Amino acid sequence: MTEAVDPLAEVVALLQPAARFNKSVSGAGPWRVQRTEPGQSFYGAIVEGACRLLVDGMEPIILRAGDFILIPSVYGFAMASLQDPAGVEISEDNPPPQLPGGEYRLGTVEAEAEVRFLVGHCVFGSPDSSLLVSLLPRLVLVRGEPRLATLVRLVSEEFRAQRPAREMIMARLLEVLLIEALRSGSGFGPEASPGLLRGLADARLAQALRRMHQDPAQAWSVERLAKQAALSRSAFFERFRREVGVAPMEYLLAWRMALAKNLLLRQQAGVAEVAQQVGYSSASTFSVAFGRHVGMPPSRYVQERLQPTQAA
Incomplete structure (x- = not known):
């Protein structure tokens, strides 16, 4: 299990x-x-x-x-x-x-x-x-x-x-x-702002959130995530955006990129391996997505982040 x-x-x-x-x-x-x-x-x-x-x-x-x-x-x-x-x-x-x-x-x-x-x-x-x-x-x-x-x-x-x-x-x-x-x-209270805690408090959405975190490399779609939450596609999409504050695929992309940054900075895996671990079929497709999200390719990101540390 x-x-x-x-x-x-x-x-x-x-x-x-x-x-x-x-x-x-x-x-x-x-x-x-x-x-x-x-x-x-x-x-x-x-x-x-x-x-x-x-x-x-x-x-x-x-x-x-x-x-x-x-x-x-x-x-x-x-x-x-x-x-x-x-x-x-x-x-x-x-x-x-x-x-x-x-x-x-x-x-x-x-x-x-x-x-x-x-x-x-x-x-x-x-x-x-x-x-x-x-x-x-x-x-x-x-x-x-x-x-x-x-x-x-x-x-x-x-x-x-x-x-x-x-x-x-x-x-x-x-x-x-x-x-x-x-x-x-x-x-606090019913006016609590959208976010992860509010999403996890919703039993249906919590199932989808756990699956995204459990297997970020899975080829998730709104339909597949909605099935995890036992909701229709439209009901899931609106509920997720209302409770978490972002659309499901936007959350998934952000989480994948957060994981990728962490993996790259730990330098325990190359770009191709990191790409596979966060759900991309090749290093090139991952690099394009990473560049759009972060504003620079993975190699440059690692170089700029680690350079001050290595110099010290």
Whole structure:
């Protein structure tokens, strides 16, 4: 029996995620922080207390201790106190003060903290990170997960303890935290943006997605994929595009090219072998498709990607 394939695990593995710890933050009284860093991936873990998450186009979300949020590609959103901030906003011109213990304070400095959370940015090592990130929801919210809450607690304790090798330990814990969040999280609410998680939540589409990942070299067509999902061709096509955000064959092409890039950069197979592994009958047809998708032939892509590394 062929071993089942987990599309999300494959995407996460290719993304090569790493989490960078930025700061430990506490808040008291009214406060609001607007975040608009384009292209950055943001995460936040609520350690104690509660605050609000304000996302463009969504109802405010109350975040409580143990909750973890991941925004794979930052767009307009804010975090704020439960009470109305009444125009109080933190910005580059009005940065929060840093307390003696290294914690940053939002709102009233003298008052006892009403909420504490850890925030930072994620980085992805994949050369196809923009494509792969686009397959994730705009917002991943995880709550009620004991394993995740334990990881958040360990990160918080490590930050406060000031022990040797603290940065190394925190980097490893945050990486596990990020992967655990992607594994157990989901797009929040019925307004969740299209993406891989939403597609996998649909039992019919999940069958087609798993088959594409299980055998990317197969001569797939919309009709054959629709059969895997037990849907008519038209129903499958519309449902896939609505839930995943792209057409089935567009998703398949993008996934094949992501795999091809990874195989080429590992230099464990030639162009002809890579072509065969991702579903092309010859090296020439693969090179043409790769050139159209990437903007350069496979050989040049490898040369440009590996040259800085080899020179170093």
